[in-house]
Amino acid sequence: MMERIGVYPGTFDPITLGHMDIIRRGAKLVDRLVIGVTTNPSKSPMFSVEERMAMVRREVADVGGTIDVVAFDALLMKFARDQKASIIVRGLRAVADFEYEYQMAGMNQQLDAEIETVFLMADVALQPIASKLVKEIAIYGGDIRKFVAPAVEKDVKARVDQIGRKGD
Template sequence: MRTGVYPGTFDPVTLGHMDIIRRGAKLVDRLVIGVTTNPSKNAMFTVDERMAMMKREVADVSGEIHVVGFDSLLMDFAEREGAGMILRGLRGGGDFEYEFQMVGMNQQLNNRIETVFLMADVALQPIASRWVKEIAMFGGDIHKFVPPGVNADVIARVEQIGRKGS
């Protein structure tokens, strides 16, 4: 059974993430979506909230998909999940530079697991979770960037923590 891991913070889940998930699920028998933390990012949602959001959003995606939280090195997580592939989405050149360095480090940690890149759909390439959060915090409309359920989650969270610029 071919298993792939698609890791990320998914804070929040975007249409770009969903595009990569739908396409990536076709490449493997089992896709594990690894929801993690990143100390350099300011999270809007907890890991448990992001996992619940992701589970809801992938419920209608074809294929065997599992949503799992992790707080370890990616390669250790991938090994524990029995993955032979790390799936990563690319939006442009800036992503490539970052991912290129990460692949080199990951290969040093475990060269049995390959990294596969999928280019985001051209219409979705500008979307980034950090921009979605910023637009929402300033009262902007994010419905073009996230699934409807995530849109409602983000709006509710912004109302809870307070909008900037008001």
């Protein structure tokens, strides 16, 4: 029987409790989950790809199952084919996410009909969490403990201390 491989792509800048929820649940659906850490300059990353990969590896260490963390800077479908994936795992927080993700899934299916997109709804308590908002809260001195793991909170605080907090 062929190994079922899934790809969960994202910038993970930083990895949030919402991402971890999707990773835990997605890992149960496949034999191997590849977390694709991508560059997305339009999102003005707080952390380098290497830093984000290290953060993700640390956070998924105890999840269980086979999880690989791989950087990529290519079309998602090319990356998925290179990983021999048959599934793309995507998390949904709200209706607005669904509209965007639905369009992306349709385009991706046109590029490679052999790879299915699977949507997982984020846990209700985690739905409002977005990396962009976590960074914004941290930059303005707010408490991000409800949104990220303790080690990630330390990483974000250290980076904010480096780049400077707004509103001080």
